[in-house]
Amino acid sequence: MTTDAVCVHTTVLLDEAVDALLHLAPPNADSADIDRARTGLYVDGTFGRGGHSRALLGQLAPAGRLIALDRDPQAVAAATADAQLADPRFSIQHTAFSQIVPTLAALGVNRIDGLLLDLGVSSPQIDSPERGFSFRFDGPLDMRMDTTRGESAADFLARADERHIAEVIRDYGEERFALQVAKALVARREGGNPVRTTRELSEVVAGAVKTREPGQNPATRTFQALRIFVNAELEELEQGLSAALELLSPGGRLVVISFHSLEDRIVKTFIARESKAVFDRRAPFAPEAAMRLRSIGRVKPGETELRANPRARSAVMRVAERTDVPAAAIGTRR
Numbered sequence: 001m002t003t004d005a006v007c008v009h010t011t012v013l014l015d016e017a018v019d020a021l022l023h024l025a026p027p028n029a030d031s032a033d034i035d036r037a038r039t040g041l042y043v044d045g046t047f048g049r050g051g052h053s054r055a056l057l058g059q060l061a062p063a064g065r066l067i068a069l070d071r072d073p074q075a076v077a078a079a080t081a082d083a084q085l086a087d088p089r090f091s092i093q094h095t096a097f098s099q100i101v102p103t104l105a106a107l108g109v110n111r112i113d114g115l116l117l118d119l120g121v122s123s124p125q126i127d128s129p130e131r132g133f134s135f136r137f138d139g140p141l142d143m144r145m146d147t148t149r150g151e152s153a154a155d156f157l158a159r160a161d162e163r164h165i166a167e168v169i170r171d172y173g174e175e176r177f178a179l180q181v182a183k184a185l186v187a188r189r190e191g192g193n194p195v196r197t198t199r200e201l202s203e204v205v206a207g208a209v210k211t212r213e214p215g216q217n218p219a220t221r222t223f224q225a226l227r228i229f230v231n232a233e234l235e236e237l238e239q240g241l242s243a244a245l246e247l248l249s250p251g252g253r254l255v256v257i258s259f260h261s262l263e264d265r266i267v268k269t270f271i272a273r274e275s276k277a278v279f280d281r282r283a284p285f286a287p288e289a290a291m292r293l294r295s296i297g298r299v300k301p302g303e304t305e306l307r308a309n310p311r312a313r314s315a316v317m318r319v320a321e322r323t324d325v326p327a328a329a330i331g332t333r334r
Contacts, residue, residue, distance in 0.1 A: 010051075010123070010308070010309045010311065010312075011048075011051025011052055011055075011118075012118070012257060012301065012305070012309065012311065012312045012315045013257055013299065013301060013305070013312070013315055013317050014051055014052065014055055015055070016299050016317060017052055017055075017116055017118070017255050017257060017317060018052065018055045018056055018059055020253060020255050020296065020299070020317070020319045021037075021042060021056065021114040021116055021253050021255050022034065022037040022038065022040075022056075022059055022060075022114070022253075023037045023253070024037075024059070033251075035061075037113065037114075038059060038060055038061040038064055039060075039061045039063040039064050040060075040064060040065075040112075040113030040114065040252075041064070041065045041066075041067070041109065041111075041112050041113055042056060042060075042064070042065070042066050042067070042112060042113055042114040042115070042116070043066075043067050043068070043069065043100065043104070043112050043114070043115045043116070043247075044056065044066060044067075044068040044069070044116050045069050045097030045100060045115055045116060045117045045240060046069070046070065046097060046116075046117055046118045046119065047068040047069065047070040047075050047076070047079055047092060048070065048075055048118060048122040048124075049075065049078060049122060049123075049124055050068070050078070050079055050082065050085060052116055052118060053066060053068050053079075053085070053090065054084060054085070056116075057085075057087055057089060057090060060089060062089070064089055065089050065090075066089055066090050066091075067090075067091055067092075067093065067104065067107070067109070068090070068091070068092040068093070069092070069093050069095050069096070069097050069100065069103065070092065070094065070095075071094070071095060071096040071097075071145050071146040071231075072122075072125065072145050072146060072147075073094060073146065073147060073148060074124070074128075074147075075122070075124075076092055076093075076094045078124075079092045080092065091107075093107075096146070096236055097117060097236065097240040097243075098235070098236040098239035098240050098243070100115075100240060100243045100244075100247065101243045101246055101247065104247065110247070111247060111248075111249045112247045112248060112249065112252060113248075113249055113251075113252045113253075114248070114252050114253040114254070114255070115244050115247065115248065115252075115253075115254050115255070116255045116256075116257075117237075117240060117255070117256045117257065118257045119233070119237065119256065119257060119258045119259060119263050120233075120258070120259040120260070120263070121133055121145075121227065123311070125145070129198075130142070131143070131147075132152070132153065132154075132197075132198050133223070133227060134198065134223070135198055135199075135201070135202040135217055135219045135220075135223055137198065138197055138198055138199040139197060139198050140152075140154065140196065140197060140198075141153045141154035141157070141195060141196055141197055141198055141200070141201055142154070143223075143226055143227045143230045143231070144230055144231065145231045146231075150230065150231075151230065152230065153201075153226040153227070153230050154194070154195065154196050154197075156226070156229070156230060157185055157189070157194060157195055157201075157226075158189065158194045161186070162179075162182045162183060162186045163182075165181075165182035165185055165186065166178045166179045166181070166182035166183075168225055168226065168229045169181055169182060169221070169222050169225045169226070170225075171225070172224065172225035172226075172228040172229050172234075172262065173221035173222055173223075173224050173225030173226075173228075174221060174261075174262075175209075175221040175222060175225065177208055177209045177210070178225075180208040180209070181204070181205055181208045181209065181222055183208070184204050184205075184207060184208040185201075185204055188204060198223075201219065201222070201223070202217075202218075202219040205218050205219040205222045206218045206219065209222075224260070228262070233263075234262060234263070234266060237263060237266050237267070238266060238270075241254075241256075241266070241267065241270045244322075245274065245292055245293070245322070248322035249322065250322055250323055250324055251321060251322065251323070252321070252322045253296070253319060253320070253321055253322075254271075254293070254319070254320045254321075254322070255317065255318075255319050256317065256318050256319075257315055257316070257317045258315070258316050258317075258318075259314050259315055259316075260314060264316045264318070267318050268318060271293055271295050271318060271320045272295070274291065274292045274293040274320075275291055275292075275293045275294060275295050275320070276291055277291045291323065292322065292323065292324065293320040293321065293322060293323065294320060294321045294323050295318075295319075295320050296319035296320055296321055297318075297319055298316060298317070298318050298319075299316075299317040299318075299319070300315070300316060300317075301313070301315055
């Protein structure tokens with residue numbers, strides 16, 4: 001987003017995500033499945049400000065349960081203070097979703113019926129200048145989702161060499177002027193004035209990036225790259241997806257909403273890989289190992305949502321279902 005207006009947080013693909021998680025939408029809108037789903041145990045791995053969690057609670061039966069996770073202590077505090085979430089079916093844990101297995105094990109949980117991941121940065125994070133996520137406000141160059149641990153973006157830029165900075169900006173921001181940006185940042189640092197604020201970073205990038213797509217701030221890709229790197233977002237995603245296979249019960253759903261191509265590529269590749277039966281060439285007479293996921297589909301926001309919430313324009317939701325059934329039997333499993 002490049003507008004200077006403060007954004008109100010609007011949950012993207014709200015109904016679609018809940019419907020997919022709880023088997024409420026075709027092709028599996030079977031009444032028995034829906035009844036079972038409403039009594040299940042679900043995890044919202046990216047609570048944010050709770051839009052998806054509230055909608056899920058509104059659909060769950062009294063016997064259902066929802067565990068939310070978030071690595072941002074401000075999100076956890078908001079959930080704890082929200083009277084609407086004072087529900088015996090709901091609890092929240094301060095942790096990254098990559099740590100879902102040990103987190104749930106500590107709660108006595110080793111199987112779940114669905115996992116929702118709404119990736120990226122939330123509007124409250126973007127709109128808080130002290131968090132340092134946005135070039136729209138001047139503030140400390142922090143960018144950590146979990147402010148209790150880790151290295152800030154400013155600290156990284158203060159110590160990393162030119163090659164490392166360029167790699168981060170190129171690989172995570174897909175910025176073709178990554179080397180020029182890195183050279184400018186290191187030159188400023190060596191001049192005794194390292195960047196420490198979002199405005200300073202924006203100014204350096206604007207001087208190094210000579211052309212940009214119409215309507216896009218020159219700093220957009222660099223800010224994205226540093227945020228993804230500082231929070232190890234792609235590594236977190238890969239670990240979280242692997243954990244889903246360990247936790248999901250057969251028939252359980254994985255629902256992932258991503259907002260840029262790097263995330264979506266990881267999700268797409270993971271689902272495609274796990275949706276294939278495995279044949280061991282070293283044991284030609286052994287049966288195929290069962291496929292572990294079945295792809296349900298890909299969903300994009302509709303025109304009505306796009307008009308109401310421009311942030312949704314890049315969103316992609318992918319849905320898969322856990323299955324230990326051999327590939328040949330998938331068509332008859334229900």
